[in-house]
Amino acid sequence: MAQHSHEAAHVAGASHDAHHHQNWFQKYCWSTDHKMIGMQYMFTGMAMALLGAFMAYVFRMQLAFPGHAVPGFGLVSPGQYNMLITNHGSIMIFWVAMPVLIAGFGNFLIPLMIGADDMVFPRLNRLSYQLFLLSALVLIASLFVQNGGFGGAWTAYPPLSADKHYNLTPWGSSLWLIAVVLEFVAFLLGGINFIVTSMNSRAPGMKAFDVPIVVWTIVIASILFLASVGPLVAGAIMLLFDQLLGTSFFNPTRGGDPVLWQHLFWFFGHPEVYVVMLPAMGIVAEVMTVFARKKLFAYKTVIYTIIATGVLSFFVWAHHQFVAGIDPRMANVFTVTTLLISIPVAEMCFVYIATLYGGSIRLTTPMLWALAFIAEFLIGGVTGIYLGSSGLDVFFHDTYFVVAHFHYTFFPIAIIAVMSGVTFWFPKMFGRQLNEFWGKVHFWGTIIPFNGIFIPLFILGAAGEHRRIFDYSNFEHMSKPWMIDMRIAATVSLVVMLAFQIPFLINFVWSMFKGPKVGKNPWNANTLEWTADSPPPHGNWAVMPEVHRGPYEYSVPGRERDFWPQDEKV
Amino acid sequence: MNIPTGRLAVWWVLVSEIVIFGGLLVSYVMHRLGQPEWAEQAAHTHLWFGATNTFVLLTSSLSAVLAHRAAEEGNGPKAAKLLHLTCLGALTFLIIKSVEWTDEIRSGFTLQDGGFWSYYYTAAGLHAFHVIVGAVIMLWVAASARKNQDLHRVENIGIYWHFVDIVWIFLFPLLYIAK
Numbered sequence: 001m002a003q004h005s006h007e008a009a010h011v012a013g014a015s016h017d018a019h020h021h022q023n024w025f026q027k028y029c030w031s032t033d034h035k036m037i038g039m040q041y042m043f044t045g046m047a048m049a050l051l052g053a054f055m056a057y058v059f060r061m062q063l064a065f066p067g068h069a070v071p072g073f074g075l076v077s078p079g080q081y082n083m084l085i086t087n088h089g090s091i092m093i094f095w096v097a098m099p100v101l102i103a104g105f106g107n108f109l110i111p112l113m114i115g116a117d118d119m120v121f122p123r124l125n126r127l128s129y130q131l132f133l134l135s136a137l138v139l140i141a142s143l144f145v146q147n148g149g150f151g152g153a154w155t156a157y158p159p160l161s162a163d164k165h166y167n168l169t170p171w172g173s174s175l176w177l178i179a180v181v182l183e184f185v186a187f188l189l190g191g192i193n194f195i196v197t198s199m200n201s202r203a204p205g206m207k208a209f210d211v212p213i214v215v216w217t218i219v220i221a222s223i224l225f226l227a228s229v230g231p232l233v234a235g236a237i238m239l240l241f242d243q244l245l246g247t248s249f250f251n252p253t254r255g256g257d258p259v260l261w262q263h264l265f266w267f268f269g270h271p272e273v274y275v276v277m278l279p280a281m282g283i284v285a286e287v288m289t290v291f292a293r294k295k296l297f298a299y300k301t302v303i304y305t306i307i308a309t310g311v312l313s314f315f316v317w318a319h320h321q322f323v324a325g326i327d328p329r330m331a332n333v334f335t336v337t338t339l340l341i342s343i344p345v346a347e348m349c350f351v352y353i354a355t356l357y358g359g360s361i362r363l364t365t366p367m368l369w370a371l372a373f374i375a376e377f378l379i380g381g382v383t384g385i386y387l388g389s390s391g392l393d394v395f396f397h398d399t400y401f402v403v404a405h406f407h408y409t410f411f412p413i414a415i416i417a418v419m420s421g422v423t424f425w426f427p428k429m430f431g432r433q434l435n436e437f438w439g440k441v442h443f444w445g446t447i448i449p450f451n452g453i454f455i456p457l458f459i460l461g462a463a464g465e466h467r468r469i470f471d472y473s474n475f476e477h478m479s480k481p482w483m484i485d486m487r488i489a490a491t492v493s494l495v496v497m498l499a500f501q502i503p504f505l506i507n508f509v510w511s512m513f514k515g516p517k518v519g520k521n522p523w524n525a526n527t528l529e530w531t532a533d534s535p536p537p538h539g540n541w542a543v544m545p546e547v548h549r550g551p552y553e554y555s556v557p558g559r560e561r562d563f564w565p566q567d568e569k570v
Numbered sequence: 571m572n573i574p575t576g577r578l579a580v581w582w583v584l585v586s587e588i589v590i591f592g593g594l595l596v597s598y599v600m601h602r603l604g605q606p607e608w609a610e611q612a613a614h615t616h617l618w619f620g621a622t623n624t625f626v627l628l629t630s631s632l633s634a635v636l637a638h639r640a641a642e643e644g645n646g647p648k649a650a651k652l653l654h655l656t657c658l659g660a661l662t663f664l665i666i667k668s669v670e671w672t673d674e675i676r677s678g679f680t681l682q683d684g685g686f687w688s689y690y691y692t693a694a695g696l697h698a699f700h701v702i703v704g705a706v707i708m709l710w711v712a713a714s715a716r717k718n719q720d721l722h723r724v725e726n727i728g729i730y731w732h733f734v735d736i737v738w739i740f741l742f743p744l745l746y747i748a749k
Contacts, residue, residue, distance in 0.1 A: 238688075
């Protein structure tokens with residue numbers, strides 16, 4: 001496959017050495033190296049995660065202790081509360097989950113795992129990151145303009161989002177929308193790069209079914225993103241015109257249709273869930289096979305499952321709109337498709353459990369995170385069955401049950417799987433080992449309070465707590481003592497969880513510079529990135545690798561060692 | 571996969587473009603079917619301006635194809651000349667479009683004037699934006715083709731240009747002809 005481009009890649013690999021001396025600016029701000037760009041995405045995403053977490057802290061404090069000044073923020077006004085929940089959601093999905101899972105890991109891992117020296121379009125890759133950084137800056141700027149940031153929820157339903165007389169944030173809502181569109185353009189550029197690179201620059205001998213699962217998942221997620229984001233790009237332009245130029249796409253008083261936006265948004269918004277879920281599943285597959293020392297159960301089935309998930313994800317979007325006035329017959333159809341998509345997702349979980357069966361499991365920090373991913377994501381998936389059924393959704397819609405459900409999916413995706421990946425590939429990124437003890441402290445300090453936050457929210461949601469209320473003390477039936485206690489329990493859990501991120505940050509920075517140095521392959525893993533130096537130089541390998549077998553040949557009977565690297569001849 | 575990297579990327583760009591225009595046009599068609607009164611507003615569009623522009627744009631694709639052939643023969647300067655001809659077509663298209671829009675706006679049909687005109691200006695405007703971007707890239711490709719460099723790009727920009735044509739072939743009947 002693509003032999004001619006391999007030769008080109010080999011020549012390019014040699015030419016990287018020619019310009020090895022770069023100054024600080026060229027190396028860190030203007031780099032075309034996929035590893036540097038990947039880490040830039042990752043660090044930007046982590047910084048945005050801190051901002052998003054701070055927002056969560058402020059509004060959870062407001063909900064638990066209404067009317068009290070929040071330490072570090074002050075009194076929360078209703079407008080600020082809306083701004084905080086809106087931007088918390090937007091940031092965590094668009095500026096944390098997407099950049100870290102797809103762009104960060106994708107950039108870092110794809111060329112290393114398929115044996116290429118770089119992406120096929122390195123300068124396009126750099127442009128992608130620069131646009132993304134710009135989008136993050138525009139979003140942050142939108143919080144500080146006159147009348148404050150956008151407060152119409154991350155879904156930005158019109159007419160609230162379309163008319164400044166309703167949302168009261170003429171600047172904030174337009175800047176928010178511009179930031180989102182810039183971010184989409186950045187990921188479209190990056191996604192095309194990922195797809196073309198993995199189609200055309202694989203190492204000699206690497207067939208489609210020798211590609212590690214995580215590369216498959218990131219590439220299929222990129223295709224899903226590419227094929228689903230278009231209507232929302234069009235929708236965002238239409239909404240921006242509604243806001244700024246006075247068009248009437250979504251304005252019902254002048255012949256527009258606000259539900260149209262919901263269709264355009266969720267046609268993207270639901271595949272988006274799988275866009276971030278698939279790479280998380282991929283990371284977990286890599287980590288589990290390495291630390292169970294076992295071949296991945298049913299490799300090809302996993303790939304077909306990933307594709308099935310991707311295809312089905314285009315036919316479930318209207319389950320977000322069961323109460324939006326859609327035709328009840330349509331609600332039946334979307335209930336069925338939504339319940340169908342739980343089959344491939346559950347299948348992936350079963351495959352991972354089957355992979356663990358009979359393995360020699362090592363409970364390292366990355367493995368703990370990977371196991372926790374399956375356990376916690378399962379709760380998110382199972383509660384999704386309730387919400388996908390239109391009959392129940394009418395009751396649960398817009399309650400904290402929904403909030404708890406999607407945090408049980410997104411938190412495992414964007415935090416637990418990311419932590420699994422970061423702790424697993426840290427030695428490759430920086431050539432040093434993270435501290436295992438503090439890694440485990442961080443793990444338990446995150447997982448236990450995480451459940452402490454969201455289990456109360458399931459109960460409160462089932463009791464009818466609506467999600468967009470700023471102060472429940474005005475509602476007698478929502479301010480019973482047990483409800484107030486549960487809100488406080490959730491908030492205290494959040495503060496504890498945030499406090500436990502401090503050991504992680506210290507461990508991360510300290511290990512980057514002072515951790516024990518490691519060799520090429522500290523985990524005895526098979527995939528190609530572990531045959532490069534840690535950290536790999538610009539161009540990745542002095543001699544480009546060739547591939548002789550699949551990525552998961554662990555504990556093969558009759559072999560002395562329990563792993564068999566993909567590039568080993570015999 | 572035996573598709574050269576650049577061309578493969580162009581095809582993926584087109585996939586993303588198809589869903590962008592697809593989302594916009596499907597929204598328009600659904601709205602239009604629900605609101606028969608839009609037909610009266612659509613009757614105010616200038617059919618002949620639209621038809622002339624269709625002719626201009628389709629003709630400009632011919633020189634893009636000829637430029638591709640010249641590039642395959644290794645004749646960079648000829649390819650550059652033909653690409654410039656395509657750009658001239660793009661310029662003509664945009665001039666006709668601006669005359670048409672000026673007239674419509676003077677007659678009081680503006681972006682704020684209800685659903686049909688919102689779609690009319692937004693869809694045609696998004697298409698015109700693609701014409702401008704395509705023409706700028708084409709000038710850049712022509713500049714290197716003239717020096718016989720990167721001749722494979724002549725084909726890539728040609729593929730993109732045909733796509734811009736095809737979008738217009740959908741827009742023209744939907745916006746001008748449909749009653």
